[in-house]
Amino acid sequence: MTPVVSIIMGSTSDLPVMEKACQFFEEMEIPFEVNALSAHRTPAEVSDFARNAASRGIKVIIAGAGMAAALPGVIAAETTLPVIGVPIKGSCLEGLDATLAILQMPPGIPVATVAINGAQNAAILAMQILALADNGLAQKFAAYKSGLKKKIVKANEDLSKLEYKFKV
Secondary structure, three states, rough: OOOOEEEEEEOOOHHHHHHHHHHHHHHHOEEEEEEEEOOOOOOHHHHHHHHHHHHHHEEEEEEEOOOOOOOOHHHHHHHOOOOOEEEEEOOOOOOOOOOOOOOOOOOOOOOOEOOOHHHHHHHHHHHHHHOOOOOHHHHHHHHHHHHHHHHHHHHHHHHOOOOOOOOO
């Protein structure tokens, strides 16, 4: 099985956040890989990864990074593949620093950016991208979205059964 999505994080301390993407792909049966690469500590390896990802069959890259958050942008600079950045909440600025670093890419080097610690949404966006060229994934994604609606309908049914003196 060849991975079609690559999940990259700046260090394994980001795994608790990025694991949500892994879990989503596992549930959706989408082959993925996961690695730690640092734009600052292993720049040559990041460059090699980005330049060779497409030739290895990767279709979308999800890159999580905190603080200076250079990893998604450095990867995007060296690949033609779509890159989705996940800002990781840090200790000093609560992830705002990472968010701004990922958002403020120069023209020609876009990085799609999700919410702070939003790895699950990054995985969902990656699936939407993949589904454009894969009818089976498109159907699976439509079923997933339908399931989200059913959860809210059920929640409202449950809420309607709550009894309070002044609830109308």
